[in-house]
Amino acid sequence: MRSLKIILLASAFNGLTQRAWLELREAGHVPSVVLFSDAEAVCQQIEDSPAALVICPFLKDRVPARLWQDTRRPVVIIHPGIVGDRGASALDWAITRQVPVWGVTALQAAEEMDSGAIWASHEFEMPTSIRKSELYNGPVADAAMACIHEVVARFGSDFVPQPLDYSLPQVRGRLQPNMKQSDRSFSWEDDAELIQRRIDAADGQPGVLAELLGEPYYLYDAHLDNRRGTPGQLLAVHDDAVLVATGDRSLWIGSLRCKPRPGEETFKRPARHVLAGRLDKVPTLNWSVASQPYCKELYQPIRYRELGGVGELTFEFYNGAMSTEQCRRLVSALRWAKAQDTEVLLFRGGRGSFSNGVHLNVIQAAKVPGLEAWANIRAINDVCRELLTARQLVVSGLTGSAGAGGVMLALAADGVFARSGVVLNPHYKSMGLYGSEYWTYSLPRAVGYERALQLSEECLPISVVEAREMGLVQDVGPRCPQAFGAWLMAQAQRVAHDPLHAAIRERRRTRDVADMERCRDEELAQMQLDMVQDRNRFSEKCRHFVLKHPVCGTPRRLVAPWANSAEVVSG
Structure with missing residues (x-):
């Protein structure tokens, strides 16, 4: 198979775009990213490049006509809907209407949005009771990647994209209006x-x-x-x-x-x-794993169970963000779990992201954001310390993607097992931070000093396949969340005795508490400069992230050498 130069045109370098970039590289292609900012600049970057193909995995903007009319290279849109579905609210309508089957379609960019000729389509059974972000990052992302691989395989062959024909019985989708608040009201x-x-x-x-x-x-x-x-x-x-x-x-x-x-x-x-200040008369319910170990409550952000000598602590924080208070609750839960009579402690995420580190929204809302950030980073460090100092062997389960401190949180365990398709971002620098969560202890210990430095400086995502090859994770399990949960528990139950997991036990035996604490102290000294004194514009980067300000160009690190142009920004 020949290697292709492919441009990924996207509104943001989000999870799906990162996964596409990673999987295309692993397949032997050379992708480069163009983030949509100014239409003229975007056209110039693509027209001046030797790209053979443009794929849009996540694009909220309309493709400029001069790009899709250019016969030198196809522009293919990845649309999160079945064949014939059109409109920006595809997933919103699918969840609202409880459709039994949904899918993703790869189609040629055209004058009318989502109306172009079809390159590929993949369908899946619609899960019940699923939120849009979970659907997008799960079944939709999987189907999107299948479409992208199919488009690339078909490009350059005698394949001809099929025009959208609503007279065909298999074309079940239709043009749908953008969902309004009146459609969502209850x-x-x-x-x-x-x-x-x-x-x-x-x-x-x-x-x-x-x-x-x-x-x-x-x-x-x-x-x-x-x-x-x-x-x-x-x-x-x-x-x-x-x-x-x-x-x-x-x-x-x-x-x-x-x-x-x-x-x-x-x-x-x-x-x-x-709602602070308006909840004084509302009862507070204070259950926890310590007060109710086998809690029957339906809503449990932190929960615990034991099975076959393994204590499994699951934490589930919305969007993977961990505030100061959430970290303190997690520390209390971990201290309780560590006191139980178990050989192995399994520390795993729930639905959605595993962890993305500190809670930037809570930080931005604070009266003094820098001081809240400082409190938050110390609190998440305390979570890591509980994992690093556990009596049990500790295993992390990466149920979803992780970034920055979330990756280092997982690495505080003796062994890390990841779900297939998960994307990791083991770096801090792009947010103006030195980094913490014992990363200068855990990351070099896992991958070596040279690779740790490379990961921290390049600020690029890695797949779990790459992570396994470099020693960041020990193994990769099934993509299906339920199957992964069963596989993860089976791995945890074998950790204490299976010869295949001897390296995990050796890692626990050779831990160096004094070195850990030295790393923590040095990291926090740097983070105080970043968060409290704002030496690298963390406050500005945090504000832009939280308020979702649009990008002003494509970071140089995402531009392949063959696609270099002047229309990029540093970073």
Whole structure:
């Protein structure tokens, strides 16, 4: 198979774009990224390049006509819908309508959006009770990658993309309008499952606008509960979430965003933070793994179980962000779990991301963001310390993608097992940070000093296949979340005795507590300069990230040598 020069044209270097970049490289191709900023600049970069093919894995902008009309290279859009589906709200409608089967289509860019000739399509059974971000990063991303590989395989052959023909019976999709808030609206007297589905369908963006305590908020992160009350009434607070009564049961709402006033920018924050000062009369429920080890509560951000000598601690924080308070709760849970009579402690994520480190939204909302960042980084360091000093053998389970401190959090374990398709970003520098979470101890210990330095300086994602080859993870398990959970537990149960896992046991035996603490102290000294004194513009980068400010160009590190041009930014 010949190697192709491929441009990935995207609105952001998001999880799917990163996965496409990684898998195309692993397949022997040479991808380069162009982030959509100014249309003229984007056209110039692509037209001046020797790229054979342009693939758009995540593009919210319209492809300029001069690009798709250029016969020198096809421009292929990856659309998250079945053949014939068109419009920007494909996943929102699919979740809202509870369709049994959905898919992804690769189609040629054309004048009308999503109407071009079809290069490839892949369908999947639609999971039940799934939020949009989880659907996008799971079945949709898997189908998208299958389409991308098929497009690349067909390019240069005698394959001819098939025009979209709505008269064919197999073309089930249709042009759908952009979903409006009126399409998402609900009454608190509606059933809890209907309301949850509306919130799930708007996960990420834009959220569902509803009223709480007489004020309008965008709602995110909904979880069912069986308690009952007057519809719309706040029944309880637990951790960061508030419990709202519905027509039949109730829902935990984990995150809110204030409806912005004209000219105002707002962003998601933990619900309890947003409603602070208005919850004094709302009961607080304080269960934890320490107070209720085998808790029957439906909503459990941190939960624990034991099976075959393994204590499994699962933490599930929305979007993988870990605030100071969440880290402190996790420290308490870990201390309790470490005191149990188990040989192995399995530390794993839940649905969605494993961890992306500190909670930038909470930091940005603080009165003094730098001081909150400083508290947050020390708190997540305390989580790492609990893992590094456990009596048990500790295994991390990367159920989802991880970035920055989230990768180093996993590396605080003796062994790391990852789910197939997960993407890792083991670096901090692009956020203006030196890095912490014992990374100067754990990362060189896993991959060697030279590779650790390379990973920290290049600021590029790596696949779990690469991570296994370099020693960052010990093995890679099934892509299916349920199958991975069973596989992960089986691995953890074998860690203490299986000869294949001798390296994990040796890593625990040779840990150096004094060296760990020296690394922590040195890292925190650097992080204080970055977070409190802002020596590398962390505060600006944090603000841009939280407020989702558009990019002004493509970072040089994402541009392949063959695609070099003047229209990139440093970083």
